[in-house]
Amino acid sequence: xxxxxxxxxxxxxxxKCDPMMAKFLLEQYGGADGELAAALRYLNQRYSIPDKVVGxxxxxxxxxxxxxxxxxxxxxxxxxxATPDQxxxxxxxxxxxxxxxxxxxxxxxxxxxxxAYIQAKGDPIADLYEDIAAEEKARATYxxxxxxxxxxxxxxxxxxxxxxxxxxxLRFREAVEILKEKRDEKIYY
Amino acid sequence: xQKMLDENYYKLLHELQAVDFVLVELNLYLDTHPGDANAIxxxxxxxxxxxxxxxxxxxxxGPLKNFGQSYSGTPFNWIxxxxxxxx
Amino acid sequence: xxxxxxYWKPFVSPFDPCPPIRVKSYSTPPxxxxxxxxxxxxxxxxxxxxxxxxxxxxLYSPYNPKNFxxxxxxx
Numbered sequence: 001x002x003x004x005x006x007x008x009x010x011x012x013x014x015x016k017c018d019p020m021m022a023k024f025l026l027e028q029y030g031g032a033d034g035e036l037a038a039a040l041r042y043l044n045q046r047y048s049i050p051d052k053v054v055g056x057x058x059x060x061x062x063x064x065x066x067x068x069x070x071x072x073x074x075x076x077x078x079x080x081x082a083t084p085d086q087x088x089x090x091x092x093x094x095x096x097x098x099x100x101x102x103x104x105x106x107x108x109x110x111x112x113x114x115x116a117y118i119q120a121k122g123d124p125i126a127d128l129y130e131d132i133a134a135e136e137k138a139r140a141t142y143x144x145x146x147x148x149x150x151x152x153x154x155x156x157x158x159x160x161x162x163x164x165x166x167x168x169x170l171r172f173r174e175a176v177e178i179l180k181e182k183r184d185e186k187i188y189y
Numbered sequence: 190x191q192k193m194l195d196e197n198y199y200k201l202l203h204e205l206q207a208v209d210f211v212l213v214e215l216n217l218y219l220d221t222h223p224g225d226a227n228a229i230x231x232x233x234x235x236x237x238x239x240x241x242x243x244x245x246x247x248x249x250x251g252p253l254k255n256f257g258q259s260y261s262g263t264p265f266n267w268i269x270x271x272x273x274x275x276x
Numbered sequence: 277x278x279x280x281x282x283y284w285k286p287f288v289s290p291f292d293p294c295p296p297i298r299v300k301s302y303s304t305p306p307x308x309x310x311x312x313x314x315x316x317x318x319x320x321x322x323x324x325x326x327x328x329x330x331x332x333x334x335l336y337s338p339y340n341p342k343n344f345x346x347x348x349x350x351x
Contacts, residue, residue, distance in 0.1 A: 073274035163329025170307035174221040207322035214331035
């Protein structure tokens, strides 16, 4: 089971009123390499992967929900006081028509999230390599999002999330090394 | 009724976020390094510290966790705003 | 920072419609060079760790927005 903690993992600050940036940030909310996809991917792979790495998938999957909440916070703050006219000017007129200012699991182009974004092949190496690739793709997405805003406070939160992808990628790479079970060999390089 | 958040709220929250982040990092590290005794010792030490800071936070600003993982005030103050994305 | 970025020079055609970007770059963050984290690495303080997004300086990867990114050879 899960327990909710009433705090963000990181103090998210947004200083510029820029509803268009909210649209771009949705890529990490309901996009193919976004935080929702990451959380569901890892937590679902747990059931068929060797016991040794279930703890890691559980913990990273859980942390991804904390990141999803950070992205949601950024989108919420950027859109909560936007008028219909401002939503339209930000390219969110179609979003407003269907959702008002509500969040929706879709990517930056408005495509709804789909389970087809995530994989569970049942082969531990294939699944972990998918996870490493997912972290690197999310890292790249954060880079392009940082490029798209000049709000240093928003950049700060995005840089934090980018760094988390780096650390998660390393842990998944270590999980592959563990599953290789290279006994009698030095595991540190 | 709107609850006002003072400077102390953000300071205490930041402290808790920092200590909890060290625990997240050590936890993920230990997931792939279960034999590192130094890291385990640091993990347990920070876990204790985390409880102290969380206790201080909850006594001033209300419960952090649901389902009985935090004590409640009267009336039931788990449901009180602000929520994390609002502050 | 510098050693976490690689540069390359794409071919520039006289018929390219936009002013060319002569040097392109991409990130090569630390996890590519640490197959397995060694124990007892130096650590950030808790507040620094939260700010940087990792407990270990060896895992820290800075990122500069592309709009302001320096080209190779510039200081």
